[in-house]
Every structure is written in structure tokens, then in C-alpha cells.
Amino acid sequence: MNGEPTQVAFAPHKTLLEVLREDLGLTGTKHGCELGECGTCTVLLDEIPVLSCLVLAQACDGRRVRTVEGMATGEGLHPLQETFADLGAAQCGYCTPGFLLTAEALLAAIPTPSRDQIREALAGNLCRCTGYLKIYEAVELAAARMRGEDAQPRPETIHGR
Numbered sequence: 319m320n321g322e323p324t325q326v327a328f329a330p331h332k333t334l335l336e337v338l339r340e341d342l343g344l345t346g347t348k349h350g351c352e353l354g355e356c357g358t359c360t361v362l363l364d365e366i367p368v369l370s371c372l373v374l375a376q377a378c379d380g381r382r383v384r385t386v387e388g389m390a391t392g393e394g395l396h397p398l399q400e401t402f403a404d405l406g407a408a409q410c411g412y413c414t415p416g417f418l419l420t421a422e423a424l425l426a427a428i429p430t431p432s433r434d435q436i437r438e439a440l441a442g443n444l445c446r447c448t449g450y451l452k453i454y455e456a457v458e459l460a461a462a463r464m465r466g467e468d469a470q471p472r473p474e475t476i477h478g479r
Contacts, residue, residue, distance in 0.1 A: 319344075320388030334378055335359045335370035338385060346386035346415045350444075357443030360416035361385050367420045369442075386415035389422065397460040398422055407456035409447030416443045421457045429465055433458070 319342065328337050335352075338344045338361070350358030352371045359370040362384040389396040398418050401407070408414040417440060424431055424439040431439070436457050437450075445453065 319383050320385060321382075328375055330374075330376055332375050333371055334361065334363075334368075334373040334375045334383070337375040338370060338383075344385050344387050348412055348415060350412075355444075356413075357416040357420065358413050360419050360443065362419050362423060365423060365426065367423045384419070386418055389418060396422065397463045398425070398457065401456040401460040401463070402453075405452050405456045405459065407448065407452040409445075413443060413445045413447075417445070417453055421460070424457070425461050425464060429461060431457070431461060 324342070326337060326341050328341050332341075335347060335349065338347045339349070347361055347370055348358040350356035350371070352359075354369045354372045357369065360367050361370045362368075362382075363373065363378065364382050365384075389399060394400075395403075396418070398421050402414060402418065407417075420440055420443055421436070424436065428435055433454060436454050440450075440453065440457075
């Protein structure tokens with residue numbers, strides 16, 4: 319779990335989402351629809367985004383699970399977390415963990431994604447507060463920073479124009 323060997327006892331019917339929140343206290347992963355339609359419960363399972371509400375926790379034995387709590391390092395926030403904050407891509411923040419982890423998997427696979435690739439990758443994550451534009455821009459900016467480019471947010475993004 320988040321890079322650390324973890325053992326936990328739980329009822330065999332529990333989903334990964336339930337074990338994360340209820341048994342491990344990792345509340346960054348959110349309860350949303352619990353039907354696999356909103357993306358708020360997204361985590362990385364062996365570096366692949368999955369909807370934790372649809373995965374039985376017992377199916378994760380011996381696998382790597384990463385939640386939003388595992389994104390930051392001892393050096394600070396992940397570039398995606400920084401750009402989401404810099405650009406105001408998170409409004410209420412409920413959907414943000416799912417977006418962050420899905421975007422991280424995208425950038426690991428495609429370091430220079432097009433806007434269409436970002437839009438397609440994030441299509442399973444719903445947000446009720448934003449118009450998605452700032453989220454897409456935050457992913458683009460994080461991608462540039464992760465490639466070592468000295469990218470800055472566009473002025474119109476910072477000022478909300």
C-alpha cells in the first residue's frame with residue numbers, strides 16, 4: 319500500500335474502497351456513486367487506474383495499490399498536485415484524488431499527451447464544480463514540468479479569464 323508492505327484483516331465481501339477508508343483510514347479515496355460511474359474512488363492497482371468500488375479487496379493480495387496519499391514524496395507534492403493547486407483545478411476537491419491518479423497514469427504512459435488524449439483519459443472522472451478546462455490545463459502544465467520544461471501557467475488561467 320503506497321509503497322509499504324501492508325497487512326489488514328477484513329470481511330471477504332468488502333471492496334477495496336471500503337478497506338481503504340474503513341480499515342486502513344486512507345480517506346483520500348472517496349465514496350461516490352459506488353456503481354463505477356463517477357471515478358471519485360479511482361486508485362492505481364499495479365499502476366493502472368481502477369475504480370476501487372468495483373474491486374474486491376481480496377483480489378489485491380500481493381498487488382501494488384496506490385492512493386492519493388501515496389502521491390507526495392519526502393521532497394514534496396507530486397507535480398500534478400502542485401499544478402492542480404496552482405491553477406485552481408480543484409474546487410470542492412471531492413473528485414480531485416481520482417483525477418490526480420488517473421492523470422498520473424496517463425502521464426506515465428504518454429509524457430506529452432494532446433488535449434484530446436487528456437480528455438479521453440479523464441472521461442471516466444466526473445466533476446460537478448468545474449468546467450474541466452482548468453483540470454486539463456493542470457495536467458498539461460504538470461506534464462511540461464515533469465519533462466523538465468520551465469513551464470508556467472498561462473496568465474489567463476491564473477486570473478480565471
